[in-house]
Amino acid sequence: MKQARISSDVEKTVEYYDKLADGYSKILRPWRIELLEKYFTGRHKTVLEIGCGTGNYLAAINVDKKIGIDISKKSLQIAKKRKGLKTARLIHGFAEDLPIKSNSVDFVFSYSALYNMPDQRKVINEIKRVLRSGGVAVLEFQNMYSPVSMHSKLLFDVPQYFMSEREINKVLKEEGFDVIDIQHRQIIPGYLAPNDFRVELPLLKNICLKLIYVVRKK
Numbered sequence: 474m475k476q477a478r479i480s481s482d483v484e485k486t487v488e489y490y491d492k493l494a495d496g497y498s499k500i501l502r503p504w505r506i507e508l509l510e511k512y513f514t515g516r517h518k519t520v521l522e523i524g525c526g527t528g529n530y531l532a533a534i535n536v537d538k539k540i541g542i543d544i545s546k547k548s549l550q551i552a553k554k555r556k557g558l559k560t561a562r563l564i565h566g567f568a569e570d571l572p573i574k575s576n577s578v579d580f581v582f583s584y585s586a587l588y589n590m591p592d593q594r595k596v597i598n599e600i601k602r603v604l605r606s607g608g609v610a611v612l613e614f615q616n617m618y619s620p621v622s623m624h625s626k627l628l629f630d631v632p633q634y635f636m637s638e639r640e641i642n643k644v645l646k647e648e649g650f651d652v653i654d655i656q657h658r659q660i661i662p663g664y665l666a667p668n669d670f671r672v673e674l675p676l677l678k679n680i681c682l683k684l685i686y687v688v689r690k691k
């Protein structure tokens with residue numbers, strides 16, 4: 474993708490999420506918290522959220538040291554006021570270039586944000602850099618073969634970049650991650666009916682929107 478196109482896409486993304494920050498601060502999907510809690514252990518002292526937005530999930534978890542990064546200043550302003558984020562380090566910056574020391578984080582997660590990033594491989598590479606060896610990441614991607622992805626691209630005026638399960642597997646493997654779990658969720662647009670339960674039928678898995686990977690750095 475050309476640099477000029479990327480810059481204008483970034484501006485569009487910032488504008489979009491600055492405008493929607495208030496609305497986003499009220500959306501919380503319990504399964505996302507349950508998934509984090511499933512993989513947290515006492516060894517995970519430092520947690521980073523990529524594209525933390527208004528901090529809905531970072532605020533909800535119980536951990537010593539929290540770091541969040543986002544390009545939307547308005548979202549971060551809301552996050553800073555949250556009870557669970559008083560001592561968190563909230564960074565205004567790019568996921569593609571994390572201002573965080575290498576091998577310093579135990580757990581990374583990213584919900585509903587990677588699909589807004591044009592170079593997801595670069596982000597995955599940065600996650601690998603900051604994670605300690607054996608560190609865990611929970612990463613939500615959006616499936617390029619989902620009809621909901623296409624629908625979302627037409628309906629919402631924000632840049633969106635989808636990947637296939639095959640491509641995600643390849644990138645994660647090449648970047649040195651072991652895949653622990655893959656969850657498939659959401660068949661139809663969420664505003665029609667809440668349907669982000671785990672999908673188990675093989676045919677439906679191919680066309681669901683969310684692909685959530687739990688991976689471990691080697």
Ligand SMILES: C[S@@+](CC[C@H](N)C(=O)[O-])C[C@H]1O[C@@H](n2cnc3c(N)ncnc32)[C@H](O)[C@@H]1O
Nearest residue numbers: 490524525526543544545567568584585586589
């Ligand atoms: C749909 S919101 C999700 C926010 C939060 N993760 C949640 O689930 O409530 C996507 C977030 O990703 C952020 N974002 C998009 N591109 C980014 C980038 N390149 N670096 C950091 N944050 C980014 C947006 O500003 C926005 O706050």
